[in-house]
């Protein structure tokens with residue numbers, strides 16, 4: 317079944333259920349009522365002011381919360397218009413109710429300090445999109461409380477997912493899948509969220525508390541430390557200049573040659589380029605120094621957060637008056653809007669802790685018609701690489717989640733750029749994208 321078909325089935329199922337959902341004749345949905353006290357108790361462990369209920373249905377949880385804490389601000393979202401219609405008929409103050417898809421939450425980033433999702437998640441065909449979306453709308457430090465169906469035994473879950481679900485579809489139910497602890501942990505890791513606790517409660521309920529890490533300050537410190545520690549091997553790894561680095565790239569990165577990848581990205585810079593180029597992160601300039609030496613008429617700014625990287629770039633680029641090196645954060649660039657002709661980001665976005673700000677800022681400083689070029693890691697292309705990234709590179713601070721898949725990155729770029737080149741090589745993507753001439757809001 318396609319995502320669209322699953323969602324249509326859910327809407328059909330809950331359109332029928334909406335009128336009776338909170339009554340005593342709700343059939344199987346009566347079981348959901350047992351979850352509300354637990355979610356309430358979990359929420360009450362910490363203060364909150366802005367709460368989002370994902371898949372809120374007729375808003376029984378929001379009703380409970382609203383009665384107890386009428387002054388807080390609540391938002392509920394549900395895919396089924398009839399569920400939202402019933403919820404709205406309660407006319408609760410400070411409660412906004414929206415028809416929408418939880419896989420693409422239509423709210424500004426960092427909007428909520430608490431997100432709950434109760435008995436709705438098993439209806440989502442693209443669970444990672446939902447987790448990524450929750451990450452985006454949660455404030456740093458905010459909590460996500462997930463309550464859903466589960467079974468402890470992987471064999472029983474397999475049975476439910478492969479035998480029971482298709483039968484449920486025949487009976488008009490839009491359920492997609494149930495999950496276990498490791499599935500949820502993986503979804504969190506990919507989204508950049510931290511699974512604080514996971515419990516199986518009662519016969520078949522998962523009760524999970526997930527947190528968006530605090531402002532990336534901690535990440536920045538870790539990045540600084542990691543690049544400090546790896547400063548003496550960084551170039552060897554990337555250029556495969558030692559036997560062990562060749563082996564590493566062959567085993568873990570499908571043999572993708574970073575030097576060749578960098579060469580291809582650098583080809584997007586015209587040989588006679590005479591404008592302003594921002595290279596972020598400049599790193600040690602191991603791939604770029606020869607090209608920069610030939611760009612006599614260009615103005616090149618190499619920016620990096622790590623002073624260790626800059627110190628090495630300084631050695632390679634010191635004789636080039638056209639290059640200026642700056643320490644700074646890609647998430648808050650000190651350049652005016654539309655002041656740069658080419659923004660280049662090689663091997664940067666998989667490390668940047670605040671990718672949204674990085675995308676926003678690189679876009680902001682680029683002139684209309686200017687080029688955004690670069691290469692970086694995307695997940696979903698190789699299990700070995702994904703496992704290395706999650707278990708070693710993220711843990712040690714060289715990479716920071718969340719990571720896009722190649723299609724996600726392409727879509728992200730296409731929203732605001734005209735993507736002229738987009739290639740996937742192993743788990744790396746390299747691209748050239750031109751900022752659209754008209755302003756995009």
Ligand SMILES: C[S@@+](CC[C@H](N)C(=O)[O-])C[C@H]1O[C@@H](n2cnc3c(N)ncnc32)[C@H](O)[C@@H]1O
Nearest residue numbers: 330348371372373394395396417418434436439
């Ligand atoms: C069993 S009800 C749970 C309602 C409520 N959270 C509760 O605990 O009683 C599941 C709800 O998930 C909603 N739903 C399913 N897929 C959704 C999606 N992709 N985005 C938003 N809501 C969705 C359904 O419309 C339905 O109202």
